[in-house]
Amino acid sequence: MRLVIARCSVDYVGRLTAHLPMAPRLLLFKADGSVSVHADDRAFKPLNWMNPPCSVKESADDDGTEIWTVTHGKSGEKLVLRIEEVQHDSTHTLGADPGLQKDGVEAHLQELLAEHITTLGDGYTLIRREYPTAIGPVDILCRDGAGATVAVELKRRGDIDGVEQLTRYLELLNRDPSLSPVKGVFAAQEIKPQARVLATDRGIGCVTLDYDALRGIEPDTPRLF
Known part of the structure; x- marks a missing residue:
C-alpha cells in the first residue's frame, strides 16, 4: 500500500x-x-x-x-x-489479511445455535459450522425439517451488509447440485428494519436470537409461573 x-x-x-x-x-x-x-x-x-x-x-x-x-x-x-x-x-507491504474475526459474543452465538439448532425450527439438523466456500465460510449450514439445505448468517446486530453477504453465499451454494436448492436464514440478536425488508424481498428468513435463552439463563423479569 x-x-x-x-x-x-x-x-x-x-x-x-x-x-x-x-x-x-x-x-x-x-x-x-x-x-x-x-x-x-x-x-x-x-x-x-x-x-x-x-x-x-x-x-x-x-x-x-x-x-x-x-x-x-x-x-x-x-x-x-x-x-x-x-x-x-x-x-508498505501489509501481506495477506487473515480476515475479520468474530467477537466473543458473535462466535459464542454461532456455537450455541449450532448446539441448539432446533431454535430455527422443529426438525432442523446441523451439517457443520464454518462451511467453507470460495468467498469465505458460511456461519452454519444445516437442513430443515423437510431436508432442504439452509445457510445461516449470524450477526450481533443485523444490517443490510449482512443480508448482502448471505445473498452472495446463497448464489454460490446454489451452484452446487449436491446442496441446491439452498435457503437462507439471517439470524441476529437485533435485526434492523431495513435489513429485514431486504431479506424478506430476497426470500431470506429472519430470526431474532435471545442470547441469554440460548445460554440457558433465566430472564431477570419476574414471572407468575
Whole structure:
C-alpha cells in the first residue's frame, strides 16, 4: 500500500464529472489496484475513489505541476490529481489479511445455535459450522425439517451488509447440485428494519436470537409461573 499526503486537486472524468479544489488530502494506492482520496473527516468514506483494476501515470504539465492520472482498466474513467505539494509518500507491504474475526459474543452465538439448532425450527439438523466456500465460510449450514439445505448468517446486530453477504453465499451454494436448492436464514440478536425488508424481498428468513435463552439463563423479569 502506498500512502501519500499531498496538497492536491482532484478531477473525476467519466460518465459524470466532479471536482475537488486544492486542499491537503490523503491518497491511498492499494495493492489490489484501487485508489481512494480522503479528507480528515467523513470517517472511513473517501471523497472520491476508483475500484480496481487501475493504472497510475505520473507526469507534469508545462508549468511543472505534477499530474497523476488514475485510469480504470475497463471503463476508461479517470481521476486526475494535480499535486501542488507532497508532504508524505511511503509504501508498505501489509501481506495477506487473515480476515475479520468474530467477537466473543458473535462466535459464542454461532456455537450455541449450532448446539441448539432446533431454535430455527422443529426438525432442523446441523451439517457443520464454518462451511467453507470460495468467498469465505458460511456461519452454519444445516437442513430443515423437510431436508432442504439452509445457510445461516449470524450477526450481533443485523444490517443490510449482512443480508448482502448471505445473498452472495446463497448464489454460490446454489451452484452446487449436491446442496441446491439452498435457503437462507439471517439470524441476529437485533435485526434492523431495513435489513429485514431486504431479506424478506430476497426470500431470506429472519430470526431474532435471545442470547441469554440460548445460554440457558433465566430472564431477570419476574414471572407468575
